[in-house]
Amino acid sequence: MKELILVKLGGSIITDKSKPFTVRHDVLENLGREIHDSRREKDMMLIVGHGGGSFPHTSANEYQVQRGIINERSWEGFAKVQNDAAKLNRIVVDTLLRVGELPVSIQPSSSCIARNSRIVSWYTDPITKLLDNGMLPVPYGDVALDTEQGCCIVSTEEILGYLAKELNGSRIIMVGKVDGVLDQEGKLIQKITPENFEEIKSCLNPSDAVDVTGGMMLKVERMLELAKFGVDSIIINGLKPGYLKRVLVGEDVQGTTITI
């Protein structure tokens, strides 16, 4: 059985969060090339998910879709956020095709159901068959129907976490624009475990917690949950050339590892 690795391309690295609907094409293409190069060097199964960045975040904030169906405009928000998120997915898939990969878009909103923003069922047969055939499934942070709230946003971490557990993934690589989790002096925290998490929590920048998918603290908590199931995560800086490729082929790079 080949190793299954799951990669998240953060919305904040592949888009310009300060301007709606702007892609950082150079960054996206470089990361795409590193993914493609690593796949030519090492035989592995790979899922590449991505965040929405400046695409759905404007409409998600306007309609507060992450809070569920809260007023008569919420379903309109659901439709708009789904559309905005899917637009970036097309650009990511286009880019991955251009660098020689075989990306296949996976739309979470049409294939999973959530409860309180956590995925509770997902028809993953298409993804399994794609992986078996060497294809690159590309899911993305999306809206979803939610049995409690009516609707929700499923974050890329939630998506990759669910798939990692369901499909026996070995590790998750989170690609952002910072070196990893930093302490209050800006120093990189190399390893987060259940033992040191409570102490580290107080160091995490609280301003991170305001985005619609919950910020860094929630991300690390999700990854610690996964670590208990044997899925380690690493947060790396995707702006540093070669980092993503090196992690993918199994080399050590600087970053924050989340493990037990």
Added chain:
Amino acid sequence: MKELILVKLGGSIITDKSKPFTVRHDVLENLGREIHDSRREKDMMLIVGHGGGSFPHTSANEYQVQRGIINERSWEGFAKVQNDAAKLNRIVVDTLLRVGELPVSIQPSSSCIARNSRIVSWYTDPITKLLDNGMLPVPYGDVALDTEQGCCIVSTEEILGYLAKELNGSRIIMVGKVDGVLDQEGKLIQKITPENFEEIKSCLNPSDAVDVTGGMMLKVERMLELAKFGVDSIIINGLKPGYLKRVLVGEDVQGTTITI
């Protein structure tokens, strides 16, 4: 229980088949407005599917994806056709949003599995929940994983037929750029039933049979199958103003009805 109606916007009417990736924006927007107007007049559940027209047909023909995994380039074709089909879906969803509808894209390739180009399983929970909440699911002709051929194309007829059976649809409206099925003298055939189908078959233009989803004859055969399950179909001319709206609200218009 509200009536569930399924509409197909033909790829040949919403795109310009002679030029790759060209949308007939005026036609698409008019049809969108008729759908929206009808929904304000009549309380019903609606699914609006669409064909791919000039978007995926170039890549589908190049790679012959409808024949399955036939050579070492087939999976590349799968990825490209999926991307091309999804691009038109974005434009259709954008247009439906603009006219005031609440469209939600449904990507068949990430939610169903086929066998010999027929859908054999589909996770339809998201669609059911969307319909229950007055939303407008928008699936489209797409690639799919296929348990026999490896991959296939699932046509919009196949998609709407499967959903009509699964979700108890009452009728299917096929919107094209001709008045319906024409006989050899170009006269409209008003009704096709299992009784007159064999005779009519000889009148159908065989050149229709060459497109990647099988042409008019296959479409009518699929609709006759559905009629046996109580789902009638009508083929209408979407270029005639008001026709789609009139059919949706239950009025009679000129077209070909397929029934038992």
